Amino acid sequence: MGYENVTQSLTKVIEMKNITKKFGDFVANDSVNLDVFKGKVHALLGENGAGKSTLMNILYGLYSPTSGEILINGKKVDITNPNIAIEHGIGMVHQHFMLIKPFTVAQNIILGREPISKLSVLNMKKALKDVKEISERYGLYVDPNAKIEDISVGMQQRVEILKALYRGAEILILDEPTAVLTPQEIIELIQIIKNLTKEGKSIILISHKLKEIIDAADFCLIIRRGKHIDTVVVSETDEEGLASKMVGREVSFVVAKDHKEAGEEIFSIKDLIVKDNRDIIAVNKLNLSIKKGEILGLAGIDGNGQTELLEAITGLRKVESGKIMINGEDITNNTPFQVISKKISHIPEDRQKRGLVLEFDISENTILENYYKEPFAKKGILQYNNIQVYAKELIDKFDVRPREESKMARTLSGGNQQKVIIAREVSNNPDLLIAAQPTRGLDVGAIEFVHKSLIEQRNKNKAVFLISFELDEIMNVSDRIAVIYEGKIVGIVDAKDAEIETLGLMMAGGGNK
Amino acid sequence: MKLKLKELRKTLYIFATEKTIGFTLISIFLGLVVGAIFLAAAGFNPFQAYWVMLLGVFSKPSYISYTIIRATPLILTGLSIAFAFKTGLFNIGAEGQFIIGSVAATAAGYFLHLPLLIHIPVVIISAVLAAGIWGGIAGYFKAKFGVHEVISTIMLNWIALYFQNFLIYTKGFQKPGGETSYSIQPTANMMILKTWKQSEAGREWLLQHPFWKDLLRTPMNWGFVIAILMAILVWFILNKTALGYRLRAVGFNKFAAEYGGINVNKNMIISMFIAGALAGLAGALQVVGVSHKVTLIAAMEGYGFDGIAVALIANSNALGCILAGLLFGALKYGGTKIQMFPVKAPSEVINIVIGSIVFFISIPKLIKVILTRKNKKEGTK
The missing domain is CATH 3.40.50.300 (P-loop containing nucleotide triphosphate hydrolases)
Incomplete structure (x- = not known):
């Protein structure tokens, strides 16, 4: 049928036209086009660092595009900050949680839109009721009185999703929403997404998990290194088709592994x-x-x-x-x-909290457990030449990008941060x-x-x-x-x-x- | 013309937002502007006042010397706070550590009788150890009981203050008839050419050399040199040693440090010990170089609190603390000059200027917003 034919009869709620975003000489988005339709799920597929998050941050008002325009319900809008995005009914569930850890689940959800009684007193009873209601309505069960710091990463994700739903967003951006969910929870989430679209809400699903795009999305925009590659109708393609478009080559899904006697x-x-x-x-x-x-x-x-x-x-x-x-x-x-x-070496669950010192550069992170040993330190003095040589070696061997050992860990994409950790841990020869x-x-x-x-x-x-x-x-x-x-x-x-x-x-x- | 303005703004923006010296300079400039507004509002000519200040700092060798003497303890308390900052701790206790350092230095300088070349190092080392332990207490409390170092160091400041006052009223330490301690032995005095200055030959020579006479009029001492060496040492420890690596790792992300096998608690205590030692050194140098004794104090003298501002201006950079300390010393010393004829402005204006500088440095966002308004839309991040 083709994308054009399928979408002809649908209502456009968002049009992002020829969006280009440059950071200095680096082009993060190069004339990307994205249309989102009422009651539909539009997936955004691309590798880490392809520019998905940049595009969404532009839509959410965190960045201004270098060129291009955004239309919401056919009207040109200038989204200069997230408040304007929220006014236009855009809600975002971030990949890295924006939760206040010592607060309870309910307190986090109502934050910024607290129900108050007559004398401007916080009506916690109503808040709890609202939270319970909404969590039951969408099947995302959480304990409203649990503190964020005490609940699992998966539960925290649920709270983030609930928070956006509580704000009544019409267009919901989900940034890697399933990254931490169990298979059962993913099935539940997909059901929630379907319920939401049935009510006329539109979803933008950022993901690089092909299976869930196939399961949940109607359309899919593929970005590679900032460039607009293609927009496809999901029901007309399959995982292999999406993967080769995303990576630019054929990808094998089966892990090659010989039998080995333990x-x-x-x-x-x-x-x-x-x-x-x-x-x-x-x-x-x-x-x-x-x-x-x-x-x-x-x-x-x-x-x-x-x-x-x-x-x-x-x-x-x-x-x-x-x-x-x-x-x-x-x-x-x-x-x-x-x-x-x-x-014993350990690739930790939370790479930003445990795995890396984000303010250290790559080379400093590669010696986290061995900084005091030769050849990295002699008599307590760090040997930066040796550290750099070692870091370069790991960067080459584990294909960390960019290939600069002096880059701060914070600036790396998630995949490359993980590569630095794996490089370090595997090289300890545990x-x-x-x-x-x-x-x-x-x-x-x-x-x-x-x-x-x-x-x-x-x-x-x-x-x-x-x-x-x-x-x-x-x-x-x-x-x-x-x-x-x-x-x-x-x-x-x-x-x-x-x-x-x-x-x-x-x-x-x-x-x- | 419009295009040029645009470029200028862009350059200014990069200059101001990259956390560089440029940003600091703009903040200092804005602080001076605010100070000028206050001066003008109070009916003084700000240009004249600043000119008098400038002359008051640079126009005579003795003025420069006084400025340096003023700056020396501030460089060290600034270093103390900057060091703690870099390792993730907020040392409000430099004030108390300074007091403990000066008390210990006075005690060691008065009670001990040692040869000239040994006495000064012994005095300084005792002060550094005492103040280091004083700081370390706060680190220990945090590691062992989770007491926040801001709370414990504020308490320790007051304990130190009253401890000094208590000692001053203690027999054997109090100079009879005065509200001060005895002065330290001459062997513990670090003033440059002290005995020669007062000798017959010295006075004669100085009479013929007005430049040197003016310069040596001040309690010039080796403290400044020691402060600079300390700044270099702190920079070296933080950036070039395994200890510094460990401390910074704990400061940036204690969870990752713990995961990497670094003992977070031990390093917090070490860090607070070093921070305390640096502030204590400031107190010791003040005693051996300038005051030679401790006196009754009614309130905090502010060396430690000014150190917080110095560390902020220096962006917690150890070498930057030298410049920030000098700037602070110059403002403080030069500020006293505008009280006199012909300006006769209150020196409090200088505190307003200093406050404004710190204020502008603490709010890089505001400066960014002022400069970015348009740049943002033009696509510079």
């Missing part, structure tokens, strides 16, 4: 008990072991003790009881420094590599790279512990799969024999104990 057990956890921030038991008598030369995948829904388990292993959280062993040595309640020295959500928010090309790195590590006869909420990833990459539910391992299966239905059932607590 070696002896190197790492084990016995009867581990760990409490969470609220002093509630999060890891409950957990047992686990990993062998040399195998990737053990940990499947589970966010909030079942994964974070606490990881923090306990890496020395960031106190162990109540139980034992953690590596290479025959007890590392229970060791400090992070001791854990690192026992040859006996056990722990990878927590290593591909969260990354594009197809970068995911391919991360998976290859993990498998390489396994092929070198090292142990790898992969924690992910993406069931596909766990099933593709792991050799064995352990399922965690309410702080316990409820089942371990061989990846060859794993079926998505059984795993899903176990993740929901219905497995055989």
Whole structure:
């Protein structure tokens, strides 16, 4: 049918025409066109750093375009700040959460539009009622009285979505909304998106996950290196078609992995008990072991003790009881420094909070655990020449872009930040590599790279512990799969024999104990 | 003409927003403008006042010397605060650490009897250690009990102040009949050519050399040189050593530092110790170089608080603290000149100027907004 024919009868709510945005000499958007139609989902697809966020920030008033114009409901508008965007009914759910951590869920949602009673007193009762109502209406259940700092990343995402819905946006920009959701939650979200469009709301879905674009979107704009590549009707294409347009080459979806016999057990956890921030038991008598030369995948829904388990292993959280062993040595309640020295490396779940010092440049970040050792420091004096040589080597080997070791980590795209962390951790040559959500928010090309790195590590006869909420990833990459539910391992299966239905059932607590 | 204006604005914009010296200079300029407005409003000629100030700082060797003497403790308290800033801590306690440093220096300078070349280093080291521990207490409280360093250092400031006053009324330390301590031994005095200045030959020579006479009229001492060396040392520690790497990592992102195996609590204590030591050094140099004793104080003298402004003007850059401290010293010393004939303006105006400079530096956003209005639409980020 073609895009032109399909869209002929639809009402345009937003038209972005020939949008160009330059930062100095760098062209972030090069004459990009985007039309959004009433009651439709328009996906925005592109690799990390392709210019998706820039385009949306222009629409949301955070940047002014260098040239081009924006029309809302056929009228030319000048969106110079987010308040104007909100006035025009545009709501945005950011990729990095904009939440006040010590506030409760309800307080965050009503922020800026607080219900007040006669004497300008905050009417918390009504607020709670409103929040409950809206969260039930869209099927995004949250505890309105929980503090943000106590709830999981996945829950925080829900609050962000609710916040935009509470403000009654007509056009909702969702920036990588599913990056942290479980498969079940993604299905729910897609249902929510469908409900919203049914009510006449329009959605812009920024994503590089092809599957959810196919499932949720009506149209899809593809951007590559700032350039407008194509706008397609989603029902007329498939994942391969979208992927090759996005990356500019054919992409393989299957992880290449030879069979490998696992070696002896190197790492084990016995009867581990760990409490969470609220002093509630999060890891409950957990047992686990990993062998040399195998990737053990940990499947589970966010909030079942994964974070606490990881923090306990890496020395960031106190162990109540139980034992953690590596290479025959007890590392229970060791400090992070001791854990690192026992040859355990860790790709952390939250790369901006734990993984990187964003104000440090790439080279300084590559020596985070080794800054005091030769050749990086001699007698306490940093050897910048050696550090630079080392950083350059890693940048080359792990294809970090831009290829400048003096670039601040903050300025890198998410995928390249992750590459810096992986480069650092893998280069420590660990006996056990722990990878927590290593591909969260990354594009197809970068995911391919991360998976290859993990498998390489396994092929070198090292142990790898992969924690992910993406069931596909766990099933593709792991050799064995352990399922965690309410702080316990409820089942371990061989990846060859794993079926998505059984795993899903176990993740929901219905497995055989 | 219009085009040129546009370009000028763009250049100014880049100059002002890149967190550079340019930005600081614009802030200083705006501060002076605000001060001028106040002067004019109070009925004084601002140009004349600033001219008198300029002359009051530069026109005589002794004036320059006094300015440097004024600047020396400010450079060091500025460094103390800048160092803490760089490692993620806000040291409000430089004031108290300064007091502890000067008390310890006075005690070591008066009670100990040591040879000339050894006495001064011993005095300085005792002061630095005492003030370092004073600062370290705040670091320890934060690491162990989670007490915010702003709260604990404010409390420690008052404890230090009353501790000094208490000592001044203590027998053996108090100079009989006065509200001051005994003066330090001559061996602990760091003034340049002190004995020679007062000798017969010295006085004769100086009579024939008016430049030197004027210069040596002041309590000129080695403090400034030590302050500069300290600024270089702090810069070196922060940027070139493994310790500095660790401290900055904790300052920028303590979660990542902890994850990387760095002991966050230990480094907070170290950082506060070093910050305290720097402020204590300021106090010690003031004693060995200028005052030679401590006196009863009714309120905070402000060396530590002025240090906050110095650190802000210097953008927490260690070497920048030298320039910021000098600027501050010049404003403070030059400010006293406009009180006299012919201007006779209140020196408080100088505090307004200093306040405005700090104000403009703290609100880079406003300057950005003023300069960007149009640039934004033209597409410069």
